[in-house]
Amino acid sequence: MFEEVSKILVVDDETVNLELISAIFIDSPNIMILTASDGLEAMEVLKNHTPDVIVLDIRMPRMDGIEVLDALKSDQSTSHIPVVVLSGDEKERKNALKHGANDFIPKPFDAEELKLRVLNNLQVKKYQDLIKNINEVLQKEVMKKTKELREALELAREAEYEMVVKLGMLSEFRDEETGQHIRRISHYSKLLAQLAGLSEFEQNILFYASPLHDVGKVGIPDSILKKPGPLTSEEFELMKLHTVIGGKILTSDPRFITLHAGKIIAEQHHEKWDGSGYPKGLKEREIHIYARIVAVCDVFDAMTSDRVYRPAFTVEQTLEIMKKGKGSHFDPQLIEIFFNNIDEFIKIRETFRD
Structure with a gap:
């Protein structure tokens, strides 16, 4: 059985970049590279092809990258496609994220980093498609009301959880953490929700959605994510973008309850009760209860676990700090x-x- 071919559309007005990026994937037989020399040509390509990932330059004639982003994200048929922007300007990259970009690569780019980031976004897209397909199948099957359906629902829920864990691990394995961290957060969050009086329905939402809290770390460079010492102020500003990137990755139809809750958690789990957190400086009950719960659980697990920049704290030390x-x-x-x-x-x- 042949593996499905994934399409990557590269949009750049510099021919040498189109050739270089095409060459990066020449050893990947299951990846097809499509190219366009500017935004208008890219829109023409999209009439005949639906790429799985788009690598997009910002500065181009006729139709620049921001205009392409706006066109993509406003069209239901293309809004779900992950977009990785190319830019050497930090303000441009942040602006692109505000306009719907999922990830960025600084120019001049490192070939290996570009390949890894594109493959990460491709993997995320596959998991999103899989979860979406499962939910669509289940919505049709629920009309049957049979024993077979109940068994299928249980199995699908278990499969969804495993997929969510694996999706969370896309970022965690680069951060030198394991699937056990993901599972602990899941169980901690459900327990704290139960103790706080949330309904069983909401407890289960937290159980399935909380593993997605740090999925946005797929967009943070290894040089920052694995740095053994403290981050500079500039590096920390980039690290904070994982909340924004996570929200972009998990943006979906509200009917997909797990992904919708995961988006809220990814965006808000670093907000603080007094308003000093990020990315929006929300305070008190402006922060969703899901994110407030995950914030407690994530800090406890992070502090009692080894990190590249420090050994684990004891439970007693952790509680004193918290x-x-x-x-x-x-x-x-x-x-x-x-x-x-x-x-x-x-x-x-x-x-x-662990």
Whole structure:
């Protein structure tokens, strides 16, 4: 059985870049490279082809990259296609993200980094398509109301969770974390939601969506993600963009409840109760309850785990530090519930050890 061919559209007015990027994928037989020398030509190509990823230059004659982005994201038939922008200007890259770009590559680009970023976005697209297809099939099957359907629903839910975990791991394995971190966050979040009085429906939403909290890290360079020392202010500004990138990746039809909740969590889990977080500086109950719950769970797991820049803290040290964030970093009610039930969270940590 032949593996499906993935299409990558490269749009750049510099012929040498089109040739170089095409050459980067010459050893990938299941990837077809389509090229366009400017935005207008790209729109013509899109009339006959639906690419899986678009690599897009910003500065081009006739129709520049921002105009192409606006056209792509306003059209339902192309809005779901991941777009990786090429630019040597930081302001241009941030502007492109605001207009719907999913990722960026600085110019002049490193060939290996470009290939890895494009392949990462291609993998994310495949998982999104798979989850979407599963949900569409289930919506049709639910009309049958049979025992066979109930069994299929249970299996599909388990499969969805595994796909969400794998999607989360696309970023985590580059951050030297494991699938166990993803599973711990999932179980922590459901437990804290239960203790906070959320409905069983919302507990399950958090269980399935919380693993997607850091998926936007696929768009952060390894030089920042794996840096053994503290980040510079410029590097930290780039790191903060993983919340924006995660939201772009997970943007979908609201009917896909897991992806919609994952988008909220990815965008808001670094917001803080006192408004000093990012990316939007939301405060108190402006921050969605899902994100407030994941914020507590993510900090606890991060601090009690080894990182490239420091060894793990003990549980006692971690709790002492987290107490100082009550009412500033964390929702004061949620953190109090967490402290009062810490033994249950430690049991989860022991069950899903790295």
